[in-house]
Amino acid sequence: MNKKHLFLSLTLLGGLILTIAFAFSAAQAGTTILSLTPANITLGPDEIVSMTVQLESEPLVSGASLYLTYDPSVLLVLDADPLTDTVQIYPGTCPEPEFVIENTTNVLSGTIHYSVVDLGLDAGCNSGEVATIEFQCVGLGVSEVAFAPETQLSDPEGMTVTLTAQNTTITCQDVTSTPSPTPTASATATPQGLFLPLLSKDLTPTPTPTVTPPPWTIVLNETFEGEFPGAWQLSSNTGNDYKWGKRDCRPHDGTYSAWIMGGGNDGSASSCFNEYPESYETWMVYGPFSLEGMTEAIMSFQMWTSSELGWDYTCFSASGTGGFDIDNYEGWCLSGDSSGITGNVNGWLNYALDLSDIYANGTVSFLGDPTVYVAFLFFSDDLYSYAEGGYIDDVLVQKCAGSCPSPFTALQLSTTDFLNPLPDILSASQTR
Structure with a gap:
């Protein structure tokens, strides 16, 4: 079997395992929290923030399928991999992204889908970064960054892990005309310019x-x-x-x-x-x-x-x-x-x-x-x-x-x- 066929076979296997994992009706007990950090921050025009999807879980987690939404008139997701055809976010380490089944962002509708599975012998983690998203303010207003109901986690045995999702907000405002509270996160100023979401x-x-x-x-x-x-x-x-x-x-x-x-x-x-x-x-x-x-x-x-x-x-x-x-x-x-x-x-x-x-x-x-x-x-x-x-x-x-x-x-x-x-x-x- 050549490398290409091996990769395709393993990718399909990863997708099948993650699908089976999320199909179980029984749920793994224990406290599991998905959160977004930094939380509830304020930025100025064109400023960028790196927002981390953080996992804290009592049961082990080896599969994650994240669905997030945001307001595309206020925020733009910056591409983690400009060499690909789709806008992507940065993979984390919990769970280890041994197989990335989906990593796409629709910058027009403001939706993110990131799905990974760890199939290693010691698969699973309890705490760490699932992924990182770079947001840039491209308009004025308040955007909620929220986990959609489709978001799911699974443990190494294929059981669904019950989770609590904590959403956050990003406020983009003109700091030159309206005083704003000190942001809780470090925002990096970037070269100014217009970002058109649908442009190649x-x-x-x-x-x-x-x-x-x-x-x-x-x-x-x-x-x-x-x-x-x-x-x-x-x-x-x-x-x-x-x-x-x-x-x-x-x-x-x-x-x-x-x-x-x-x-x-x-x-x-x-x-x-x-x-x-x-x-x-x-x-x-x-x-x-x-x-x-x-x-x-x-x-x-x-x-x-x-x-x-x-x-x-x-x-x-x-x-x-x-x-x-x-x-x-x-x-x-x-x-x-x-x-x-x-x-x-x-x-x-x-x-x-x-x-x-x-x-x-x-x-x-x-x-x-x-x-x-x-x-x-x-x-x-x-x-x-x-x-x-x-x-x-x-x-x-x-x-x-x-x-x-x-x-x-x-x-x-x-x-x-x-x-x-x-x-x-x-x-x-x-x-x-």
Whole structure:
């Protein structure tokens, strides 16, 4: 058996053992406490704190499955391993993480899942650090850091260990204007900058140590996990046959994403991975919202495409008037198969639309406008069609007033070479 097969076998074994351990209805008696330290602290803008998940237990603990929640508009979890595709926390030593079954953080929903098992001959511990989480203040407010009910522990015999969970809070406030009590933990000041939770790891903000930006305001945080269309306005040239729809065919994160043809009478009944219609145009528009007095505004999102190269496009754009007239929008379009573009993750691409400079040349900006709309559009020509077409997920629109330099512009993304400005597409005929 080679090393790869051995690792996979042991990983599956670890997951099976932990699952069996948590399935026992009987519980190990004794006092067991999971806590978060430091507790109930106050930080200033952009400050960081290392928070430890601490275990104190009379019975031995050899398996842990932690589920924690926090407010992502106030806090950001800093990645413990930038070389991986997911945001992770730091493993502890109690229990020893002989097999890490899960270590993921969803920075959009504010959820952490960390699951480990120790299968050694002397497995189990009574006291120590289960894991460490680095939080950074990215907004003002109070965030509870809480253990979800799914959190479980097990002993070396596979018995569930009854536990008491102690939650805590982190208060992020402007210490220059409002006096705050002395924090109970040492918080480390870091280089200032904007952190956009959904941006891929190669888009790390550029430090600007001489400027302290005010918090960015979230205008829209859409994961397509809730009610749809909600505030989105939908339109299609097929009437009610096909529209954008919330489907579970190909999500980037979570269970659902928006599919270009997943809604409408025919689209809702369409099986996943069907071909999109020819001569098809469909809109998904959000707004209006105001950018009056703003100095920066950005929409970031995940996009997956598979369409006829050079003829069928998925577009992201903005407008001051809204509606479904393509001539009223400014933005970018992508054609072809996104899985063939360097830097993708399973075909998903992380894009951003800089609403302060749409084409990165100073010609189009929506800053100062009292009404702004953002839109996703798909359109195809009258010949040929491919399966699926395109999906959108994890849309985040943010705006900022004051000195808040953006960490990037749309043209700094490595995949921009594959984009086409919307006006260039409109100037070319879409009929063959």
